Amino acid sequence: MFDVNELKDKIAVIGVGNTKYGNFPETDDYGLAAQAFRNAVNDCGIDKNQIDGMLVSRIPYYARMGEVLGINPRWTVTLPGHGRMSGMGIIEAASAIASGLCNYAVLLYANIGLSRRVNYGGDESPGTWDPWGFTSPGAAHAMAFRRHMEMYGTTTRQLAEVSVAIRYHACLNPDAVMRNPITIEDHESARFITAPLRLLDYCLINDGAVCLILTSKERAKDFKKPPVMISGFGGQDTYSQSSIANFDMDFWYPAISAAGNQAYQMAGVTHKDVNALMCYDNFSPTVLFSLEGLGFCGQGESGSYVEDGALALGGRLPVNTDGGHLSNSYMQGWALNVEAVRQLRGECGARQIPDCEVVQYVQSTPCTRSIIYTRG
């Protein structure tokens, strides 16, 4: 009865905003989110009282958020602080606008992980396997990458290509957190955290906030900047073996493939049309798994695909042009979606992809989602 493909190019991102990323103990989630919100409102020129939808992630209390911002929407959704919520939230908000539940949705995300010293492991995130010392998302990704090495012969030098390319992008982004270039040798000599993964395979925990404002295609014409269209999206969850958190025996290949195909079909494009990939890089191996699942290369072939700087600007597929989670900040996918919008608007300065028309976002996680953005 309802065909999700009819949502192609019906919903637009009209405003984006973010804070600086760093250590900000003097403020909190609400303070950071308010800064990002103000930046997004100024970015598109909306009257904030027009906003009638609000989705928050990693914000302690939605009602306090509304109070802080002085908005009283008619549609509110709260998502937990898990990283995978960004893709889910954007799709939820698009659906809410399409069904008339709200006209202008603001999406807010804030993280105070650096100033509050969040570890993402140990007693902060108790799990089934704690007695054996197996904890943290990084350990789970190390476990997956070791399998990839064993099954396909992927090497850590190939894995290093991911971190090196994304760091190169951070060096082109004046707002990025890590702006010193790194080499494959730097990656290989960094200290182990969860071998085979090393320090440079890990994302950067920081304080910061991100905001997006979405509306319908028709309403999107009324704002300051050209709208960026949500042309396609797809999703697939993988909950079996969830007690081994952040891990999948098959590298989420079936889920990424399913989510990617839904998104490509809806947008009417293929991976060959994608000018840039914004890829959830909580840990570098996730990028390899994503490239395979989306069909940029065959299963098991991501190691050779990424060699010789393939993921850097000017390479075969620029990935995470803002520096991503690895070299900018772990804004849990939200900032990658903002970067997709900025690339399509042509606002990216030294890191701008020429003639950028199609940007894909993907999060390869237990809740795999992909979104394809195009110029309006």
Add this chain to the structure above:
Amino acid sequence: MSYNKPLPRLDTLNKPFWSAAKEGKLLLQHCPACGDTRFPPGPVCPKCLAGDQDWVESSGKGTLESWIDMHRAYWDGFKDDLPYRVCLVRLEEGPVMVSNLVDKTENLRMGAPVKVVFDAVTEDVTLPKFTLA
């Protein structure tokens, strides 16, 4: 010195597993209705939703699916063990478990046969671990 690593949180669901481990047995939750076997246990069978689940003893034999060496201690109790080895084992009966591989060798391969060993870490808790078979 007292044991200062995290201990399992015992509940009505997992208590039989930990009681059996003390006696040197590795149990898997089993569905009498459809035969599904799993760890960790759940309140219903995720295949057929039957409520009454029982336990079967595993042979303790399996294959090495992956392994990592933890170089960071998220609990102080692991500090003196760094780096320590965590493994992923597929048991003969099908379920996949995370545990520790007691072998220190660098000469490991995915698919290597392993078998369970039991480490009585406290008076009340015995951890099933694995060694190369």
